[in-house]
Amino acid sequence: MKIALIGYGKMGKAIERVATARGHDIVLKIDVDNRGEMTKENLSKAEVAIEFTGPSSALENLRRCAETPVPVICGSTGWLKEYSEIENLYKQNGSAFLYASNFSIGVNIFFELNRKLATLMANHPEYAIELKEIHHTQKKDAPSGTAITLAEQIMQAIPSFTHWVNRPGDNASELPILSERVDPAPGTHEIKYQSPIDDIQIIHTAHSREGFASGAVLAAEYIGHKKGIFTMKDVLGF
Numbered sequence: 688m689k690i691a692l693i694g695y696g697k698m699g700k701a702i703e704r705v706a707t708a709r710g711h712d713i714v715l716k717i718d719v720d721n722r723g724e725m726t727k728e729n730l731s732k733a734e735v736a737i738e739f740t741g742p743s744s745a746l747e748n749l750r751r752c753a754e755t756p757v758p759v760i761c762g763s764t765g766w767l768k769e770y771s772e773i774e775n776l777y778k779q780n781g782s783a784f785l786y787a788s789n790f791s792i793g794v795n796i797f798f799e800l801n802r803k804l805a806t807l808m809a810n811h812p813e814y815a816i817e818l819k820e821i822h823h824t825q826k827k828d829a830p831s832g833t834a835i836t837l838a839e840q841i842m843q844a845i846p847s848f849t850h851w852v853n854r855p856g857d858n859a860s861e862l863p864i865l866s867e868r869v870d871p872a873p874g875t876h877e878i879k880y881q882s883p884i885d886d887i888q889i890i891h892t893a894h895s896r897e898g899f900a901s902g903a904v905l906a907a908e909y910i911g912h913k914k915g916i917f918t919m920k921d922v923l924g925f
């Protein structure tokens with residue numbers, strides 16, 4: 688496939704390595720110093736665009752890409768309050784869009800475990816929940832997009848939690864997410880249910896960025912010439 692990379696930082700470079708190893712061509716690389724090259728004409732030369740820039744730039748990039756027919760895979764986190772606007776833009780322009788807070792296959796399996804465990808724990812309020820995420824110090828957003836996805840899954844299964852907070856919880860309706868920043872952690876997520884009798888804990892630890900990059904390339908291969916809005920559940924057939 689012909690791929691446009693929007694954001695050529697740690698993830699953009701990891702995606703380039705995985706994509707070229709799988710026989711794809713990188714036809715456009717956009718970063719802050721050549722943003723002027725992100726024209727409709729240049730974007731339209733790609734069969735898919737992969738956007739990994741960051742919370743403050745993703746929205747503008749996604750809006751720009753939505754002016755072209757190119758399908759977009761987005762891994763930037765920290766912009767989700769505007770998700771419905773972006774979803775509508777891609778539905779209206781008839782192309783395709785896939786956002787994942789985490790592209791790693793292991794994390795997507797972990798999401799399924801989290802959902803199942805939260806459903807099992809819904810009738811056991813004697814267990815206190817703690818959700819913790821640990822990332823490198825350069826990460827710009829907190830909590831991580833992955834932690835927000837995990838929290839939303841828990842809130843869906845345990846409706847007594849009405850919202851999440853990025854600190855220890857003050858009352859029973861708050862689901863606490865604790866964020867730690869430690870180098871060189873690529874990403875750890877832990878969910879712990881604690882009671883005086885026992886604890887139940889699930890942990891996912893990323894060892895490198897390759898898992899995110901492989902998942903993003905897999906998603907690009909999946910979205911191909913499809914139209915519509917997709918998630919990693921579609922890509923992985925969950």
Ligand SMILES: NC(=O)c1ccc[n+]([C@@H]2O[C@H](COP(=O)([O-])OP(=O)(O)OC[C@H]3O[C@@H](n4cnc5c(N)ncnc54)[C@H](O)[C@@H]3O)[C@@H](O)[C@H]2O)c1
Pocket residue numbers: 693694695696697698699717718719722739740741742744748761762763764765787788789790791826827899
């Ligand atoms: N979804 C996932 O699986 C996943 C995995 C890892 C990281 N992330 C997220 O991806 C994003 C990027 O992560 P990273 O580790 O590669 O960060 P990074 O800082 O190493 O790279 C971001 C790159 O984007 C460039 N950039 C910034 N603004 C831009 C703009 N307006 N246009 C074009 N390029 C621009 C920067 O110059 C930089 O080179 C972050 O939001 C991070 O949280 C997501």
